[in-house]
Every structure is written in C-alpha cells, then in structure tokens.
Amino acid sequence: MTRPVASVSVTASIRKAIEIMIAADCSGLPVLGDDGSLRGIITEGDLLRRKELDLRAAADAGTVDALSDxxxxxxxxxxxxxxxxxxxxxxxxxxxxxxxxxAVHSIKRVPVVxxxxxxxxxxxxxxxxxxxxxxxxxxPRGEEALRLAIATRLKSDLNLPREQIAVAVQDGNVILTGIVETELHRKAIKVLVESLRGSATVVDNVKTIADRP
Incomplete structure (x- = not known):
C-alpha cells in the first residue's frame, strides 16, 4: 500500500482537493473528518462531473436525479x-x-483503515x-527436484495426474509428453512450467485430443 496518504478534510473546498491531487500526483483522496476518521472519498471522476465542464447528462428539472446532479x-x-x-x-x-x-465495485483505490x-x-x-x-x-536445485516440482504442481494446480502428463528434465530443458482435452490445457501447462525457477526452455510434446490421428 501507499503511505503516508494524501487526504483532504471533509470541510475543505473542491479547489483545495484539486490542488492536493495535483501536488500528490494521485487521482483520488480519502476524505477525513476533524477526528481523523474516514468520511468518504473524492476522485477525479467526481470532479469531472462539474458544471464548468458541461459533461453532465441533462435530467428533468426538479427530479431527485436533477437536484443531485x-x-x-x-x-x-x-x-x-x-x-x-x-x-x-x-x-x-x-x-x-x-x-x-x-473488480466488484468498479473502483480504482481502497483505503486501508x-x-x-x-x-x-x-x-x-x-x-x-x-x-x-x-x-x-x-x-530446490537439480533436474530431479525440478521434475518433481512440476509434476506436483500439474496435479495441484491443473488437476493433471502424472500418468497423463509425463515430465522429464534434461540439460535444464523441461520435456512434456501427454494428451489433454484442449489447446487451453496446453497453454496452462506451459505457463505453469515457465513460472518455476530453473526451467530454461520447454519442449512441448503434449497433444490435444483433436491432434490425435
């Protein structure tokens, strides 16, 4: 997380909030009460809805939405x-x-309290x-340690048992052999192997069911 945190008082002006954002090079500020408690958050998105920019969609005058806008x-x-x-x-x-x-709330920042x-x-x-x-x-270092680590992760992460995907390591190269259902399975296997420290290259001999004669 980022700290110390640039923030603005709940009683401050919009001008002050904008000045703090520019000075701190940030796009959102926690809004604090006089006691230091979190009262809200103000973002660039909130400030872009200003009347000065004339970007707000028109609503029927007198309605709740219009008054709020x-x-x-x-x-x-x-x-x-x-x-x-x-x-x-x-x-x-x-x-x-x-x-x-x-992701759920479509927000770009989360205060830590x-x-x-x-x-x-x-x-x-x-x-x-x-x-x-x-x-x-x-x-652990060593070809056998690498082979065992890959085989273990294939089972735990991708639910691919050792009898389905054979793993061999020779001269730092990982050699994979077996049959999987889809091309996406093949890609996931390669990503898993490349994420493990010690693997230089991957010799991919894994076939999909569609590849079988």
Whole structure:
C-alpha cells in the first residue's frame, strides 16, 4: 500500500482537493473528518462531473436525479461531492481480496483503515507493482527436484495426474509428453512450467485430443 496518504478534510473546498491531487500526483483522496476518521472519498471522476465542464447528462428539472446532479456539479464543498459509501480494508487484507473488491465495485483505490484511521491506500498501480515484484516460485536445485516440482504442481494446480502428463528434465530443458482435452490445457501447462525457477526452455510434446490421428 501507499503511505503516508494524501487526504483532504471533509470541510475543505473542491479547489483545495484539486490542488492536493495535483501536488500528490494521485487521482483520488480519502476524505477525513476533524477526528481523523474516514468520511468518504473524492476522485477525479467526481470532479469531472462539474458544471464548468458541461459533461453532465441533462435530467428533468426538479427530479431527485436533477437536484443531485446540480449539487454534485455546482457545490464547492468536498462534503457535497465526495462518495460517502467507501469500501475499505484492514492492513491484513490479502492482495487478492483487494483486487476482488476493486473488480466488484468498479473502483480504482481502497483505503486501508485501522482503528478508524486511514493508515494507507491501495491503488490499481500498487497491485501492478506487486505483480511485477513477484518472483518465480523457488524450488530446490537439480533436474530431479525440478521434475518433481512440476509434476506436483500439474496435479495441484491443473488437476493433471502424472500418468497423463509425463515430465522429464534434461540439460535444464523441461520435456512434456501427454494428451489433454484442449489447446487451453496446453497453454496452462506451459505457463505453469515457465513460472518455476530453473526451467530454461520447454519442449512441448503434449497433444490435444483433436491432434490425435
């Protein structure tokens, strides 16, 4: 996660929020109350609905939607423009859970909250950094160790038993032989093998059922 966190007060102006976003080079800010508690979040998307940009779809005057759009697009108070319904997580939340929340709620950032206070924020960029920093799985050295590791992962990850896919390792090259149902199975096998540290190249002799004479 990113910390310290750039944030804005719930009583601040929209102008102040924009200045903080520009200075911190971020696209969203947690909105904090006077006691430091999380009150909402304000994003570039919220600010692009301003009347100055004239991008809001017209609604029938006097309706709830029209009034809401007017307040959102015209007010200069952060409290009137922010999203009050904030999805947050604890510091112990796994990255997979955070990525799932982003997908389900169509959001780009998730505040990290401990004892009611924002201690960090996780953005999509932070998740991408975690992916790039991830190293291939470490396995014991030696061709036999590599062969056993691949065979074990084929069973645990892809449900492919050893009698279906034969694995051999010679001179650092992984040689795969067997028959699978689809081309997607073949691709998954290759991805699995390439993710293991120690494999130089893959000799793919795996056939699909459609390839059989």
């Amino acid at each position: 007017y307040v959102h697009g015209s007010s200069w108070r952060v409290e009137d423009v922010m999203s009050a319904d904030v999805v947050s997580v604890m510091p112990t939340a796994p990255l997979g859970e955070i990525a799932g929340l982003m 401990l004892d009611g206070r924002v201690v960090g924020i996780v953005s999509r960029r932070d998740l991408l950094k975690a992916v790039v920093a991830g190293l291939p799985d470490r396995i």
